[in-house]
Amino acid sequence: xxxxxxxxxxxxxxxxxxIASPLILATMGELICERAGVLNLGIEGIMVxxxxxxxxAVYLGAPLWWGVGAALVTGMAxxxxxxxxxxxxxxxxxxxxxxxxLLATAAAYYAYRxxxxxxxxxxxxxxxxxxxxxxxxxxxxxxxxxxxQTALTYLAFAVALATAVVLYRTPLGLALxxxxxxxxxVEAQGLSVTGLRLGxxxxxxxxxxxxxxxxxxxxxxxxxxxxxxxxxxxxxALVVFGAWRPGKAVLGALLFAAFDALQIRLQPLAPGVPYxxxxxxxxxLSILALVVMxxxxxxxxxxxxxxxxxxx
Amino acid sequence: xxxxxxxxxxxxxxxxxxAAALAVTAAVGMALxxxxxxxxxxxxxxxxxxxxxxxxxxxxxLNRATPLIFTGLAVAVAFRAKLWNIGAEAQLYAxxxxxxxxxxxxxxxxxxxxxxxxxxxxVGAGALTLLxxxxxxxxxxxxxxxxxxxxxxxxxLFVSMLLEGPLKDPLALGWxxxxxxxxxxxxxxxxxxxxxxxxxxxxxxAAVAVWAIMARTTLGFEMxxxxxxxxxAAFSGIPVGRVLLxxxxxxxxxxxxxxxxxxxxxxxxxxxxxxxxxxxTGIIVAMLALLNPLGVVVSAIFVAGVxxxxxxxxxxxxxxxxxADIMLASALLSMVTALMLTRYRLRRG
Numbered sequence: 190x191x192x193x194x195x196x197x198x199x200x201x202x203x204x205x206x207x208i209a210s211p212l213i214l215a216t217m218g219e220l221i222c223e224r225a226g227v228l229n230l231g232i233e234g235i236m237v238x239x240x241x242x243x244x245x246a247v248y249l250g251a252p253l254w255w256g257v258g259a260a261l262v263t264g265m266a267x268x269x270x271x272x273x274x275x276x277x278x279x280x281x282x283x284x285x286x287x288x289x290x291l292l293a294t295a296a297a298y299y300a301y302r303x304x305x306x307x308x309x310x311x312x313x314x315x316x317x318x319x320x321x322x323x324x325x326x327x328x329x330x331x332x333x334x335x336x337x338q339t340a341l342t343y344l345a346f347a348v349a350l351a352t353a354v355v356l357y358r359t360p361l362g363l364a365l366x367x368x369x370x371x372x373x374x375v376e377a378q379g380l381s382v383t384g385l386r387l388g389x390x391x392x393x394x395x396x397x398x399x400x401x402x403x404x405x406x407x408x409x410x411x412x413x414x415x416x417x418x419x420x421x422x423x424x425x426a427l428v429v430f431g432a433w434r435p436g437k438a439v440l441g442a443l444l445f446a447a448f449d450a451l452q453i454r455l456q457p458l459a460p461g462v463p464y465x466x467x468x469x470x471x472x473x474l475s476i477l478a479l480v481v482m483x484x485x486x487x488x489x490x491x492x493x494x495x496x497x498x499x500x501x
Numbered sequence: 502x503x504x505x506x507x508x509x510x511x512x513x514x515x516x517x518x519x520a521a522a523l524a525v526t527a528a529v530g531m532a533l534x535x536x537x538x539x540x541x542x543x544x545x546x547x548x549x550x551x552x553x554x555x556x557x558x559x560x561x562x563l564n565r566a567t568p569l570i571f572t573g574l575a576v577a578v579a580f581r582a583k584l585w586n587i588g589a590e591a592q593l594y595a596x597x598x599x600x601x602x603x604x605x606x607x608x609x610x611x612x613x614x615x616x617x618x619x620x621x622x623x624v625g626a627g628a629l630t631l632l633x634x635x636x637x638x639x640x641x642x643x644x645x646x647x648x649x650x651x652x653x654x655x656x657x658l659f660v661s662m663l664l665e666g667p668l669k670d671p672l673a674l675g676w677x678x679x680x681x682x683x684x685x686x687x688x689x690x691x692x693x694x695x696x697x698x699x700x701x702x703x704x705x706x707a708a709v710a711v712w713a714i715m716a717r718t719t720l721g722f723e724m725x726x727x728x729x730x731x732x733x734a735a736f737s738g739i740p741v742g743r744v745l746l747x748x749x750x751x752x753x754x755x756x757x758x759x760x761x762x763x764x765x766x767x768x769x770x771x772x773x774x775x776x777x778x779x780x781x782t783g784i785i786v787a788m789l790a791l792l793n794p795l796g797v798v799v800s801a802i803f804v805a806g807v808x809x810x811x812x813x814x815x816x817x818x819x820x821x822x823x824x825a826d827i828m829l830a831s832a833l834l835s836m837v838t839a840l841m842l843t844r845y846r847l848r849r850g
Contacts, residue, residue, distance in 0.1 A: 230646070270834075277847075279504065280837050283585050283646065287784055288834045295826030302821035303537055422650040429644065465662035472651045472658075483643045498503050 195454050202334035204453075209439075209446035210338070210345040211236075211403035216424040216431070216438050217352045218264075218396030223428055224356065225389035226369035226491040230286025231271050232397050233421030234293030238263050239398025241297035244405035244412040245304065247314045256406050257341070257399060264398025265391050267293050272390035277383050279495030290421070301412060311411040317341055341399075341407040346439075348396060353435040365389055369489035372496040382496045397421070419472065426475040430482050433489060441478070448474055504845040515843050522839035526832040530824060537820045544820055551813025552806035558813070560696045564767060566798075566805035568593070568776065570704035571759035572783025573790065573797040574711050575627075579752035581715065581792050582724040583731070584638075584745055586631055588649030589756040590780025591656035595630040596623030596757025597764045598660060601668060601679045601771040604686035604764075612685040619686060620761050627757015628750040630656070635749030639742040653780065661773055670770065679771035688766040700762030705798060707755065712794040714751070724748050756780065782808075785833050791840070804829060 195201050215236055222229040229235075243260035247253055267289055274285045305312070317339035325336040356362035364385055368375045372382045400420075405412050423445065431438025452467040507514070530548075531541035553559050572589045579586035586592075599622040608615055634652065637643040664677035672680075688699045715721035723744045726734040735741045759779060768775055786804050790796030811825030 228646075274834065274838060277504075278838060278841055280841055284784075284788055284837055285834065287587065287781075288830050288837075291781070291785070291826060292830035292834065295823050295830055299533065299821050299823040299827055302823060306819070306821075419651070419654045422647060422654075426647045426651065429647065463662045463666060465658040465665075469655050469658045472654045476648050476651050476655075479643050479647060480637055480641055483641055 191458055192455075195451065197330070199330045199333040201450055201454065202330055203337065204450040205443060205446045206334050206338060206342060207408065207446075208449050209442040210342040211400040211408070212420060212424055212427060212442040212445065213345040213349050213400075213439055214403060215397045215400030215421060216427045216442055217348050217435060218393040218400065219424050220393075220428050220431070220433060220435060220438055221352060221356075221365070221389050221396070222393035223492055224369045224433060224489055225365050225386045226372065226489055226494065226496075227272070227275055227386055227390050228282045228286060228493050229268075229271060229390060229393060229397075230283060230425070231267060231289030231293060231394065232286075232424055233417060233419070234290030234297075235264050235267050235394050235397040236401030236404075236417045236421045238267060238293040238297045239401030240405045240416060241301055241401075241412050242398070243402030244314060245300070247406065248312060253317055253406055257344075257402055260398040260402035260406075261395045264401075265395040267398070268391040268394025269387075271394060272387040275495070276386045276390065279497060282493050282495075298414060301414075311413045313411045314406075316405075316410040317407045339407045341403050344399075345403070349435055349439045356435065366489075369491050372491055376496075376498065382498075386496075397424075400424075423471070423475050426479050430475075430478045432482065432487065445471060445475065503848055504841075505848045506845055507843075510843050518839035518843045519836065522832065522835035525835040526828050529831040530828040533824055533827060534820055537824075539818050539820050544814055544818060544824075547814035547817055548807065548810035548825075550810070551817075552810030557696075558809065562802060562806045562809045563697055563701055565809050566801040567698075567700045567704050567766065568759040568763040568779045569782055569786050569801035569805055570701075570708060570798055571755050571762060572779050573786030573801050574707060574794055575752045575754075575756035575759070576783045576787035577790065577792040577794055577797055578711060578715070578724070578755065579631075579748055580728075580787060582728045582745060582748040584635065584748050584752065585646045586634075586649055586749070586752050586756075587646055587784070588631060588634065588652050588780070589752075589759070589783045590776060590778065591649070591653045592627035592630045592753045592756035593760040593763070593776050593780050594656050594660050595626040595753075596760030597771055597775055598663065598760070599623050599626035599757070600682070600686070600761050600764050604682040605680040605770075606683060609683070610685065612689075615683075615685050616688065616765070619765060620758065623757040623761035624754035625757070627755070627760065628753040631749045631753030631756070632746065635746050639745055657773070660771070664771065664773065668771065677773060681770045682765060686765055687769060688762065698762075698766035700766035703758070703762060704801075707758065708794050708798045711751075711755070715794060720744070720747060756783070759783075782829075785829050788833055789836055 215232060219229055219232055239260035242263040243256040246259035247256040271285060271289050274280045275282050319337050320340050321337040326332045356366060364375060364380055368382055368385045376382050401417060404416055427438050427441045430441040449471050452470045456464055456467050531545060534541045534544035551558055552562050575589045600619045603622055604619050634645045634648040637648055638645045664679060668679045670678050670680040691697050691699060723739050726739055727741050727744050731741055763775055764771060782804060786797055786801045789800040807825045807829055811822045815822035
């Protein structure tokens with residue numbers, strides 16, 4: 190009965206969309222990298238760096254959208270590093286990705302400590318305010334969930350749509366998908382495998398950082414340690430869950446967010462159950478989703494395979 | 502830009518490239534120290550002094566290196582077979598959990614049978630923790646990178662749940678902490694008056710044992726073959742799935758032992774901050790050692806030294822100790838790049 194009340198409440202669905210937004214942004218970033226054939230395990234750290242740099246820019250007095258821009262540029266810089274090491278140099282994508290995560294996380298924490306040496310409570314900024322769309326936001330349940338969110342949430346869905354359109358409806362998207370399946374064929378067409386992959390990693394990493402910035406600029410309004418808390422790894426699971434397709438990945442993010450929003454609301458209803466079990470739920474479900482989906486998913490054929498001209 | 506293999510690379514190149522990687526690491530550290538308004542050379546000096554400048558500092562470094570030897574070995578073994586175990590953190594806590602459950606009074610034995618029993622329990626718990634993701638990989642093709650990573654979060658929440666529930670020490674006011682291990686469940690110090698416990702020697706023994714397994718046994722040969730080329734290994738009749746499962750047991754067991762030595766050797770009671778990321782740092786340790794089990798000992802001491810030295814440097818100079826993490830991540834990335842450039846050269850076009 191109470192469960193039904195939760196599922197019918199507008200605030201629940203608004204929370205689902207809100208929780209899904211950073212995941213959608215970062216998942217699209219990872220999906221673009223992987224469709225081009227590069228696994229980007231830097232995602233967790235790049236999200237931390239994006240969360241910090243976006244917040245820090247605004248804390249220093251920049252407008253909110255400049256904060257988003259700062260996160261984007263930070264992410265692209267780490268993407269350039271990741272891409273240079275994994276694409277032209279062809280180094281292990283596992284090792285480089287984990288190295289980037291360590292580097293980006295530590296860099297954000299170092300910069301935070303440097304800028305604010307002696308703070309116990311993290312300073313707050315004024316985050317993005319809700320931007321209700323006239324008319325549409327009045328629709329019961331659906332209105333508050335979809336049309337009374339912040340600008341960054343609208344951006345997340347716009348990015349997902351753009352990713353799908355570019356991947357499936359443009360020559361660039363065709364080339365990107367091909368470079369993740371059969372790079373030699375792309376090369377034979379006179380296109381640069383290195384350029385396409387490097388570009389995908391840079392753009393994808395930028396999106397991951399914007400996903401991280403959502404946490405500080407739209408959700409929590411301050412930066413604190415451990416705030417990304419595995420969201421990046423969840424996004425990697427969502428790419429697999431979505432079978433490397435943007436639409437399905439968005440559905441996965443919404444599903445994941447629904448469980449997350451639900452576990453918070455179920456906690457007070459079951460006071461005898463340890464709260465940690467509820468917090469585990471999203472991670473356990475991600476693993477289960479991977480098990481179910483991995484059997485059917487079509488992995489990009491050249492994922493994690495470095496391309497060297499003339500070698501097979 | 503393309504890579505051109507170098508037929509036989511010169512000694513200068515083979516030594517110069519890793520040296521350049523270390524120089525890059527030092528340069529990154531110095532630049533960041535300057536950014537913090539400190540004297541770069543003084544900061545590097547303080548790190549070195551804090552890591553090895555006194556008997557106390559050196560022993561502190563060796564103590565910190567002890568769990569890293571085990572997690573480094575765990576990662577090295579797994580990565581050698583291209584089993585991407587990023588979950589050493591979870592396996593470490595599983596091992597520690599087994600030790601805390603059995604060593605706080607459940608088994609009231611004397612030290613001689615108790616310590617080996619606890620070590621075995623930790624090995625078993627760590628091995629089982631990695632066996633799950635390994636079975637999922639072998640049977641269903643589920644990517645182990647993501648499952649082992651996600652499992653770290655599940656395990657930490659599980660430990661937190663037990664520490665606030667059945668394992669909670671009733672005498673610890675509010676703080677989630679297990680009861681203290683029995684005196685006989687503690688690893689003794691190597692010599693009286695020496696602040697270094699037996700875990701370090703166990704680490705050295707484990708490194709030699711793992712080296713022997715990798716270099717001298719069929720399993721080691723099969724693990725390397727599976728890591729080199731999975732299809733070729735399968736084609737030549739190596740049971741790839743079974744080898745990966747055995748690798749997982751070995752790797753998870755080693756990470757479980759890291760939990761045992763840290764809990765029974767250093768901490769004495771289980772808390773949620775038993776490991777400040779030893780499982781993740783094990784990846785850096787293993788990669789800097791080029792996945793060589795004996796090299797892991799050296800690189801664990803180096804990595805521990807950077808952490809211990811940076812802590813002490815931070816207290817003296819006010820430069821944030823996260824400098825250590827940045828330097829080690831730079832060391833990892835520049836070292837893999839340097840090794841690539843000893844075998845290939847970059848050409849235009």
